Amino acid sequence: MSDVRVIIQRDSEREERVVTTGTTAADLFPGERTVVAARIAGELKDLAYQVADGETVEPVEISSEDGLNILRHSTAHVMAQAVQELFPEAKLGIGPPVRDGFYYDFDVERPFTPDDLKAVEKKMQEIQKRGQRFSRRVVSDEAAREELADEPYKLELIGLKGSASSEDGADVEVGGGELTIYDNLDAKTGELCWKDLCRGPHLPTTRNIPAFKLMRNAAAYWRGSEKNPMLQRIYGTAWPSKDELKAHLDFLAEAEKRDHRKLGAELDLFSIPEQIGSGLAVFHPKGGIIRRVMEDYSRRRHEEEGYEFVYTPHATKGKLFETSGHLDWYADGMYPPMQLDEGVDYYLKPMNCPMHNLVFDARGRSYRELPLRLFEFGTVYRYEKSGVVHGLTRARGFTQDDAHIYCTKEQMAEELDRTLTFVLNLLRDYGLNDFYLELSTKDPEKFVGSDEVWEEATETLRAVAEKQGLELVADPGGAAFYGPKISVQARDAIGRTWQMSTVQLDFNLPARFDLEYTAADGSKQQPVMIHRALFGSIERFFAVLLEHYAGAMPPWLAPVQAVGIPVGDAHVDYLREFAAEARRKGLRVEVDASSDRMQKKIRNQQKQKVPFMIIVGDDDMSGGTVSFRYRDGSQENGVPRDQALRKLVDVVESRAQV
Structure with missing residues (x-):
């Protein structure tokens, strides 16, 4: 055996080591149970990989992003093996890792039931305890087709080798270059237990899977296309420890409580009627109040910042989107055309920017008018596939708080800075305070304009x-x-990340629309265009706030800011006078004059997450006072009426997050 020199890289530390030929990556990290793979020359390798002379080897920890993906992909294989042991007729689709978990698609005679999932999970636990070894082998296309002759979807993937899209998970199976199959081998005898077409890498054995749980099943089109067969998908999650699995399940339980669709129904805020269509919401009176207050505050802040309001129609001739480039680059996201005039296609607008360009171009513009900040609550329509539509957060019709700013190149940097600062401060006003920024750069396959313009x-x-x-x-x-x-x-509030505002810098649409302004020297110059959506969409921002606050909106946004609770019928008129005075001050106050007992009224308002309850009994009536009851159940008694009103006004005007 000859010596092999390798470098072990751990973060910034490098260690040169001399080993013998045949040494595996696992041999380099003895006893390090958290190391599940190795990265060599930028590629992930199984720990069974034999290192070569001169290679740099980085350990991959199970808790790293790559390690979690390997753990979850390996668990997906165990799940697929369990399904085929229980349902031998099941045909395999794909089984990639996804955020926080994994899934696998199966072609089966009937949808899986909850009892089926319990049986699959139990079988997975058996396989995990067997300690089966994941073993990689390279095969030719012909050999793979012969071995997987009973798996039609795998045969299709073999034909896609080298062109598989990561969007449908196929690259997890085949990737490019050589074709590989992973065998699950018995820990004692080495006999084949199960196999799958896969690029890998995988954990060394099934015993390296510390904690997992199956979550749910759903229908899914093969490779995401409605033209393909409908398969059954099982979702699961896997984590490096049982404690982390429990924490994740607790997080999901909390997220479920906060689901805006659930809260929207419970609080009577909005609905998505089947008679109207998927992804098209209607707002009920209480939801309408929240939305109006959100919009009114945004309008006021935009006016203070120097924006001018415009309004544009919902539909337009297709020629406009030919000019903008949307029909070339965005047609899949648009609704089909309508022929309203003979030979002329009309489209529901997916974007507001082309119409704002026409506003700019409606007359001559001078440099003295720039920056020109145009703002619109503009409703747009995008044809989302039914599988991705999700309540208010992924809709087919929604209203953007859309702004387009036209400025000179000299003003560009300052205007961008001012815009981003305005965006962040306004989001903070709504109670969001934990941010990071993401810079999205050019898609080399999908762009207009020169490289130099994009670079600048x-x-x-x-x-x-x-x-x-x-x-x-x-x-x-x-x-x-x-x-x-x-x-x-x-x-x-529970640590989930939402994409909110976007600020886009555009040198290209002004050129496509031949936009010009007259410069100080009399020459015609092209403006720079800044696209800016602050909420993204009103509907989506509404959903984010609803989940952030778990439905308990801050008083200034709450549809009902206070409810009067009379101890008895004799106290109703006193509370109605209080509520009327409060409404004259712009507050949203109601009185519960129902026949329910006081304690039931309090429970009802707690369920509706009303910020304040104003309770009145005999002592309050005789003393000209009220009692404040807060969301947390605490109470402040004997508050003079004028002070109570002042307190409500102050809390609302301050936009306090109580």
């Missing part, structure tokens, strides 16, 4: 983002076709 726009945005002093994360290839963007990512 990207570096300008980068400098503006860094000035905020927030974490800046790269999003390579994530930009729209017309320019790079900064996205504000906000964390909510």
Whole structure:
């Protein structure tokens, strides 16, 4: 045996080691049970990989992003083996890791039931305890087809080798280059227990799976296309420890309590009627109040910041979107055309920016008018696939708080800085305070304009983002076709991240629309365009706030800010006078004059998450006072009526988050 020199890289530490030929990555990390794979020359390898002379080997910890993906992908294989042991007729689709978990698709005779999932999970536990070894082998296309002749979906993937899309998970199975199969081998005899077409890598054995749970099943089209067969998908989650699994399940339980669809029904805020269609919401009176207050405050702040309001129609001739480029680059996200005039296609608008460009171009513009900040609550329509529509957060019709700013190149950096600062401060006013920024750069396959223009726009945005002093994360290839963007990512009360505002710098649409202004020297110049959506959409922001506050909206946003609770019928008129006075001061106050007992009225209002209850009994009536009851159940008695009203007004006007 000859010597092999390798370098072991741990973060910034490098250790050179001399080992013998045939040494595996596992041999380099003896006793380190948290190491589940190795990274060599940028590629992830199984621990069974034999290291070569001169290679640099980095250990991959199970708790790292790559380690979690390997854990979850390996668990997906165990699940697929369990399904086929219980349902031998099941045909395999794909089984990639996803955020916080994994799934696997199966072609089966009937949908899985909850009892089926329990049986599959029990079988997975048996397989995990067997300690089966994951073993990789390279195969030819012909050999793979022969071995997997009974798996039609795997045969299709073999035909896609080298062109499989990561969007449908197929690259997890085949990738590019050589084709590999992973065998699950018996720990004692080495006999084959199960096999799957897969790129890998995987854990050394099934015993390296510390904790997992199956979550649910759903129908899913093969490779995400409605033209393909409908398969049954089982979702699961896997974690490096039982404690982490429990924490995740607790988090999911809390997230379920906060689900905006559930709260929307419980609090009577909105609905998505089947008669109207998926992704098209209607707001009920209480939800309408929250939305109106959100919009009114935003309007006021925009006016203070120098924005001018415009209104544009919901539909337009297709020619407008040919000019903008949307029909070239965004047609899949648009509703089909309507032929309203002979030979002329009309489209529901997916974006407001082309129409704002026409507002700018409606007359001659001078440099003295710039920056020109146009703002609209503009309703747009996007044809989302039914599988991705989700309540208010992924809808087919929604209203953007959309702004487009036209400025000179000299004003560009200052205006971007001012815009981003305005965006962050306004989000803070609504109670979101934990942010980071994401810089989305050019998709090399999907862009208009020159590389030089994109480079200038990207570096300008980068400098503006860094000035905020927030974490800046790269999003390579994530930009729209017309320019790079900064996205504000906000964390909510339970730590979930939501993409909120976007600020996009665009040198291209002004050129496509031939927009001009007259410069100080009399020459015609092209303006720079800044696209800016602050909430993203009213509906989505509504949902985010609803989940952030778990339905207990701060008093200034609450549809009912206080409810009067009479101890008895004799106290109703006194409370009605109080409520009438409160409404004259702009407060939203109601009185519960129902026949329910006082304690039931209190419970009802607690369920409706009303910020304050104003309770009145005999002593209050005789003393001209009220009693304050807060959301947390605490109570303040004997508060003079005028002080109580002042307190309500002050809390609402301060936008306090009580």
